[in-house]
Amino acid sequence: MLEVRELRVALETARGTLIPVADISFSIAPGETLALLGESGCGKSMTALALARLLPDGGSIAGGTVELGGDDLLAMPEAQMRRVRGGRIGMIFQEPSTSLNPVMRVGAQITEALTVHRGLRGDAAREEAVRLLAAVGIPDPARRVDDFPFQFSGGMRQRAMIAIALAGEPGLLIADEPTTALDVTIQAQVLDLLQRLQRERAMAMLLITHDLGVAARMANRVGVMYAGELVETGPRGAFFRTPLHPYxxxxxxxxxxxxxxxxxxxxxxxxxxxxxxxxxxxxxxxxxxxxxxxxxxxxxxxxxxxxxxxxxxxxxxxxxxxxxxxxxxxxxAASTIGKQQKPIIELRGLEVHFPLRKGLLQRTVGQVRAVDGVDLALHPGRTLALVGESGCGKTTVGKAMLHLVRPTGGQVCFEGETLDSAQPETLQAMRRAVQMVFQDPFASLNPRMRIGDIIEEGMIGLGVEPSAIERSRKVDALLDRIGLSAAMRHRYPHEFSGGQRQRIAIARALAVAPRAIVCDEPTSALDVSVQAQLLNLLRELQHERGMAYLFITHNIAVVEYLADDVAVMYLGRIVERGPAERVLNRAAHPYTRMLLAAVPRLDEGLEEGAAHPAQRPSDLPSPLAPPAGCHFHPRCPSATDICRMTYPAETRLEAHHHLRCHWPQR
Structure with missing residues (x-):
């Protein structure tokens, strides 16, 4: 299906001609998946862009050939290439926020591809758009098809991107980190969907990923890329048993x-x-x-x-x-340091409800209970991991903790003082002590500012360091500590890869020496080696300064390594919380067990041949109309009549281990 021979990409910059992709060769057969692994900046995404002839300004293909089904893509005129993109070649981009048109409804962006490449119009196009959204796990797709991208969570935007890529029924799918922003259950559903479509259509797939578990689950062959070159290739089983290259x-x-x-x-x-x-x-x-x-x-x-x-x-x-x-x-054993100390910041019965408006006068016709009575506390020197599916309210909890979203009810207490009626200087002190790293690094970095100024801005605004020389020295030290060089401080955010931008966002949070950090999926865009550097950094900072972390994530491996305590969230409520070792190894709630069962495993890569999808859970219900009784009962294999009628009260199994379930597994 795809034959690439000695592909070479050149970039014309102020520093001269750069070669981000140097003479790489590979092929992908119909129905086969090649997983391309490597760190951010290795040239993986640039390779994908070159195949679709979507290189940035100043970029050109300096050599090699690219053939799709025997047709030379590099020799095609642009008018013909437009029919290939989105039709014969589908592409899932790494950052959905910058790939979706913010002023077009999601359904219109899907039907645009359906009209151009499949000739569908009107009701037929809309019905197919709804079907595609349902296929990638968007709850209530008939209503959400008319929403704008900003009304979707990060994970839902990624699923919408996948729906657009599949709309043209491509023969080759280029998937650039397709599950980066997805929780483990939706990731499992999306990977199952891609595998099913691959079998039905004999679709070839180039899968760019930093998740070795996803590569083990999906790939037939693996290629490892470093600094613009392929350094190792081989079948999935052989690679996962015995990787050869030191990298x-x-x-x-x-x-x-x-x-x-x-x-x-x-x-x-x-x-x-x-x-x-x-x-x-x-x-x-x-x-x-x-x-x-x-x-x-x-x-x-x-x-x-x-x-x-x-x-x-x-x-x-x-x-x-x-x-x-x-x-x-x-x-x-989990650390007990800080458990007996007063929390830095505490949530008591936190509620965040968003009004649902309709009609010309935008009357309120309902409420979305994004957060519905949450109790959490961040203690010095401890990490609390907040896990759950996309759309369950995790990010809203983090934003409400910093009063970036106004709570509807409950209390947010900073060092024992309630913030509901706090003076501006108290809020400023809280925001210096508690920083946040957002999920989408590109949307949270000012595109018109150099990264050195972005990192320094917080120090100036909060009066952390009055000396410009010391601020500059601290910026250089932070860049070096997160794996970037001080010479990069004069570049703009668009000059970095997605993983590098996330590291810059973390450096900005660290610049004001906070006592606690709310980390909203901080490693979701990072490859495993950069993730390891950042986890080491966060662990070191916690030991040095006694920092507290609220770690919002869907990466269970990171939770196992870093977290002291775990809280599992489902449709606005905490359904299980307790010490990490207890919750992860002896989960009592069926939802927690479902999340753990959906995590891709490296040992899947040791099996030869294509992996067979397991039975996956049904989709998350719409938060606009959560099920009566226990919200999880439609997806729970142990549900009974009492689960359908009554929401369970919180019970304690043992010290510090609490859950809400009528039939806990002990």
């Missing part, structure tokens, strides 16, 4: 697990070199623990080892490393 093995070592809790993750030091700083020898040499003199001077050639191929001097004598072994370290 590939570093990716596995950087994965957070419960066994590594309490210690640093083995992240590769430094960062991917910029295209204008690439050395003449092996591009990974300056970060490789096995590098020797030859690596600095001579680029390695490809070596074939069975079904795998690797570009590394270590294999000139065909020395195959041992297979990876699972860590056997015992999981340490």
């Amino acid at each position: 590939s093995r570093k990716l596995f070592a950087a994965l957070p697990t419960a066994a590594q809790r309490g210690g640093p993750l083995q992240a590769a030091s430094g960062s991917v070199p910029a295209p204008d700083q690439i050395a003449s020898g092996c591009r990974f040499a300056d970060r490789c623990p096995h590098a020797f003199d030859r690596c600095d001077d001579e680029p390695p050639a490809w070596r074939q080892l069975g079904a795998q191929a690797v570009r590394c001097h270590l294999y000139d004598e065909v020395l195959v490393p041992r297979a990876l072994e699972a860590a056997s370290m015992a999981t340490p």
Whole structure:
């Protein structure tokens, strides 16, 4: 279906001609999935853009060929290429917020593709748009088809992007981080959907991902990319049993697990070199623990080892490393530091309700209970993980905690003082002490400001550091600590990858030396090695300063590694909370068990052949009309009549472990 030979991409910049993609070759057969792995800045997304001829200004294809079904895409006139994009080639972009038109309704953006590529119009196009939204897990699709992108959560916008990409029934789907913003249950549904469509249509797929679990679940073959080059390729099973390249093995070592809790993750030091700083020898040499003199001077050639191929001097004598072994370290007990101290910030019965308006006069006809009676507390030196599906109210809790969204009811207490009637100076003190890292880094960074100024802005506004020299020094130190160089401080946000922008957002939060940080999916856009660097940084800061974290995430592996306590949220309410070890290893609520069962596992990659989708849970009900009784009962295998009539009261199973369920599993 797709044949790429020696593809080379050039970028004309003020610093000269840069080569972000250097002579890469691969092919994808009908019905096959190639997973492309690597850190942010390795050239994965640039490769995808080159295949669809969507390179940014100044970008050009400097060499190579790209054939789709035997047709040379690089020789096509632009008018013909427009029929290919969205038709024969579907593309899911990494950042839905910048890919969806903010002034067009979501349904109109889907029907636009249906009209151009499938000739559907009017009611037929609308019905197909509703069907596509339902297929990707959007609750109440007949109503949400008329919403604008800003009315969708981050995960729902990503699902809408997937619906648009599938509208043209493509033969090749380029999926650039398609599940980045999705919770584990919707991720499982979307991956099942993509696999089903692939089988039905013999669709080829180029899957760009930093999630090794997703690659293990989906890929037939794997390619590892570093600094614009492919450094390893091979079948899924062989790669996950025995990754060959030192960089590939570093990716596995950087994965957070419960066994590594309490210690640093083995992240590769430094960062991917910029295209204008690439050395003449092996591009990974300056970060490789096995590098020797030859690596600095001579680029390695490809070596074939069975079904795998690797570009590394270590294999000139065909020395195959041992297979990876699972860590056997015992999981340490959760920290009790800070548990007895007064919380920095506390929520008591927090409620956030949004009015639903209709008609010409916009009368209120209902309420969306986004947050409906939540009790949480952030203690010094502890991490509270808030998990749940997209749309359950997690982000609203974080915003209400900082009064970025006005609570409807309940109390937000900062150091024991209620913020409902607080003076402006109290709110300012709270916002210096409690910072927030937002889910979408591109939307939360000012596109007209250089990143050095973005990081420094909070220090100036909150009066943290009066000396300009000290502020500049602190900005440089923060950039270095998050894996970027101080020389990058004069660049704008659009000059960075999605993962690098997220690191900048975290540096901005750290700049004012907060006592607590609300982290809203801070690692969702990051590859495993950069994620490991940031988790190490957050852990170090917590030990040094006694910082508290509210970690809103759908990444259960990160929760296992970082969290001291876990709260599980469903349709505006906390259904289970307690120590991380207890909740994750002996979950009592059926919803918590459902979330844990949906997490993709690395051992799926050890099985040869295509993975078969498991039975997945049904979709999340609409928060506009939650089910009567226990909100989870339509999806619960243990539901009885009492579950359909009465919402369960909170019960305590043991010390600090609480849940709301009529039939808990003990």
